[in-house]
Amino acid sequence: MIGHHLLFIYRNFKRFKISFFVNLIGLSIGLICTLLIYFWIRDELNIDKFNDNDTYLYQVLRNEPLNNTVNTEEYTPGLLARALASSIPEVERAVAVVPPNISYKGALSAGRSKIFTTPQFADQGFFDVFTYQFIEGDKNSVLLHKSSISISEETGYKLFKTTKNIIGKTIAFENEYFAGQYIISGIFKSQPSASTKFDVLFSYDLFLEKRPEVKEWSNGGPSTFLILKKDADIQSVNDKITELFLTKRQNTKETLFVQRFSERYLYGSYENGVPIVGRMVYVRLFGVIALFILGIACINFMNLSTAKASRRMKEVGIKKVLGAKRGALMVQYIGESMLLTGISLFVALLATELLLPQFNSITGKSLSLHFDLKLILALFSISLLTSLAAGSYPAFYLSGFNPANALKGKLNSTKSELLIRKGLVVFQFVISIILIISVSVIYNQIKFVKNKNLGYEKDNVISFAKQGKLDKNFKSFISQLKSTPGVVNASYMYGSLAGGISSRSGGLSWEGQALDQKNTKFDYLDVDFGLIETLNLKIEQGRSFSPEFGSDTSAIVFNKAAIKTMGIKDPIGKTVNFYGNRQIIGVVDDFHFESLFEKVKPFFFKIDYENGGNILVRIKSGSEKMAIENIEKLYKEFNENLPFEYKFLDDDYQVQYTFENKIAILSRYFAGTAIIISCLGLFGLAAFMVERRSKEIAIRKTLGCSDLGVISLLSTFFVRIIFIAIFIAFPIGYLIMGNWLESFAYRISLQWWHFALAGFLSFVMAWTAIASQILIAIRINPVKYLKE
Known part of the structure; x- marks a missing residue:
């Protein structure tokens, strides 16, 4: 039976070559985008989740009343970590960390090898709080002495061309504050999923010795990280930390609170001292875009399957007369969908492997295609949902034909069926128009940011460290x-x-x-x-x-x-x-x-x-x-x-908007993809209409209807669909992009031409998609169709 179904599926693919390749291309493109977005989202969700103590790892943040608002900072008093470890029962471990700071950048040298590096300083218990794999050395003692230094595996290779037998060797660090000779006590592997990267780790005791002003409770410098006990109540911890802080620093309105460390990457924006969505909004946005793109691809399959329905009626009729049950027919049609999805997934995986280097270049990530259990389950789920979404409606539709009518070639569609089909195409174009509006607004806002008069001239200015x-x-x-x-x-x-x-x-x-x-x-x-x-x-x-x-x-x-x-x-x-x-x-x-x-x-x-x-x-x-x-x-x-390293001030300025620039580029690619797939969908509907109305067009041409009349007959329907899509998409696009622009204190205004451009492009896309089918309609031979 399975072989019989596969034979029929193969024959149908061979018989309907155009629709097969259109479906294959549409589903493959949709799956490529979905896979790329899936990899990007998975990586974003895993940032800073590498620690064994992730569930109980928190960072202390400081809320500071500032000019009628509340400013949230991660910089805390230098002795806070040690005070919390000894005073707050809920705190299991506490460490102070001075993250990489350009002010402490210096040259690290061993023999003739010399590299610039930006160090990080940390308390002795750093490696008990944060999980890093050690290649050499004892993580419990690497920060025990002020003269000790831990380096990353990459730094070891740069300085010594190896990581073997270098524990105990002396290296020099050149910097105004921390210049001196240091003994290598440990070699660790960098964490690719860490939001903060460092290659060299110094003792925090050294930092306190060289920067004694940090010991003052009125000053801020390091970040403070805590491992809380399992039964700790967060609100109670916040109250106790603030109470301790106020005993050390009186007459201040500042307060302290804790936030789970691994949440800070995605929820690291604050409004009046309260964490808000931050980067997570983009994760959700691209998740929705992936669903929409895949949904658009599935709609194409539905439309093209129903478009060729009249050519498969006799096949259905004969099978039913010979005793085929509706369930068996549904299995066959869903099988077609699953097989096509499987082929598309295979094509998508090959294309994704080829596109990942370029995608990594755009996003600044190091994504790769490794088939672990999570990926296999994700691929299975995506392909299964795609198969069911794309094949369920055609399966119900085709298997439901009446045998007698099917053998006579009579295909009677109800208004609800036609409405569903039109509605699906409207949905496609609503999404495409919203994406066009979004790309236009994002592009112009980023352009505004790049070209805005900042009050100083950043061009032709270079900067380099005074060291x-x-x-x-x-x-x-x-x-x-x-x-x-x-x-x-x-x-x-x-x-x-x-x-x-x-x-x-x-x-x-x-x-x-x-x-x-x-x-x-x-x-x-x-x-x-x-x-x-x-x-x-x-x-x-x-x-x-x-x-x-x-x-x-x-x-x-x-x-x-x-x-x-x-x-x-x-x-x-x-x-x-x-x-x-x-x-x-x-x-x-x-x-x-x-x-x-x-x-x-x-x-x-x-x-x-x-x-x-x-x-x-x-x-x-x-x-x-x-x-x-x-x-x-x-x-x-x-x-x-010392090597001479400099940066252009203009490049330094653009770094602030690196993430937004990446989002803008990705938006353009995904919007273009959605548009292409939507055009394929419109092509499918046009093919369906031409096939269904062939006799009507033949009769009209016999009665003297001109080619222009035929064009008007078909295009009126599509123009109506585009207008409906525009009517729905414009207000949604206005709300979405208006909300996004609110995150900028200085921003462009939404202009009428953002929407006019989207409307114009949607019409151009529509005409491009249906042109070939209208040309087929114009060339219909009335004699051929009136004989049938």
Whole structure:
């Protein structure tokens, strides 16, 4: 019986070659997209889930009232972890971790090998809290001494070309804070699913020794991680942590709370101190897109199967006359669907394997096709659901023909059947139009972000770390740098303009400060003379810092948002207090020192030189290559053994929107896929209509109907479908994209042409899909069909 069904399935595939290949292409494309999205979603859901203690691993976060809102930070007091471990009964283990920070970047060397690396600092119990596989060394003692260092397997290969017999060897680290000789005590494997990557791990005791200010409860630096006991009540833990914090730091409105660590990647956005969806919204969105794309592909199968129904009526009639039951016929038709899905899945797996390198390049992931139990179950579930979804309706429809009518070639469709078929195509185009609107809006918002005037000129500016001998000979280096051919200006800042300023303080006071302004927080940068000029910031009032005025080392320059928040009129010459009196000498126009997700906050500059930091150089447009070569030559004169590594400020800025850029690219690909599959669906419906109305068209042509009349007869139906789809899709698209744009503090407005473009493209797609079938209708020979 199975062989009999397979023979019939093979003959039908061979008989209806066009519909077979259209279905094969549609289902294969749908399955390719579904598989790629499945791999991406699975990887996103697994980020930071690698720890054995995942269920009980929490991170302490800090809520800080900030200018009429609540700002959530991960930076906590340096001694918090140790205080919690000894004071809170629900805490089983607690560790402080200083995550990789560009300010602590340095050169790691062994013999002639030297690499730049950004270290992480951690308490001794780090490897009891976080699960990393050790190749060499004892994880319980690797951070026991300040002179010990653990390195990743990759770092070991870069320095020694091997990971064997290197425990106990000495390596040098060059950095303003942590320069010295260190003994390798452990080698670990990096975790590919970790959201934070590090290659070198130093002792946290070393960090406390070199940065003693972190021990002050008023300061923040490390992140704090806890392993809670199984019966711990989270709310009770939050209350106890905050209570402990307030005993150490009085007269503050800040509070602490814990969040499960592995949830922070997907739920790492906060609104007034409360975790919100964050990246999880994109996981859900692409999950829905995968279902819709696969659903559209299944709809195509249904439409094409019913479109060729009239050509299979006699087959059904003969089988029923010979005693075939409806159930057996349904098995055959669902079998066709399952076999076609199986072939499509095989094609999709081959194509996915070929496309994964490009997909990884777009998403920044390292996905691969490995057949584990989860993947096999996922493939089985996807193929089974696809087979049933695509084949169930045709199976019920075809097996339900009346034998007598089927043998006579009479195919009577009810209004409900036609309505279902039309509704499925409308659904396809609703999804396609919404995706077109989404792609258009996302593209223009990302374009707006890239091209928006930030208040400073980020083009032709490079930055590199102030390290090695540059720190001791900084003024000499800057002086020579400014006179280097191709250099327009140069300066220094401690922090970064990309993704947020490194310093924030509430300790600033001024004359006339109201009671409700006492908790006003200011972001600030420690800079050198010339920084404002290097960035081409606009001076609104007063002047910039100048070495000609000796008092400028204690002066201050605010942005307009700060002056507005303070309510100071005629600020130039007035005095504020920030670790001593400082005179306001200038006000710069507001500029974006955070991403466009955030509104511009109160901000100021002051002159100061810390260890570390970044040197910014504006180079002459058109002479970038020559200027960078000259800068590198000068850099080597000061740091002979250190490699010169620099970044363009514009590239640094774009990094803030890496995830959004990836989403935009993926959206375009998946929208294009949905459109292609929808066109195949429309092609299926057009084929069905032409086949069903062939005699009607023949009669009309006999009675004098022109080709234009035939085109009008068929196209009116499709135009009506597109209009219905537009009527449904426009408001849905408006709501979805309006909600997405709300996440940006600075955004484009939804324009009429976003929707007009989607409507126009949907009509173009429709005509492209049905053109071939309308051409067939025009060429119908009336004699042939009137004889039947």
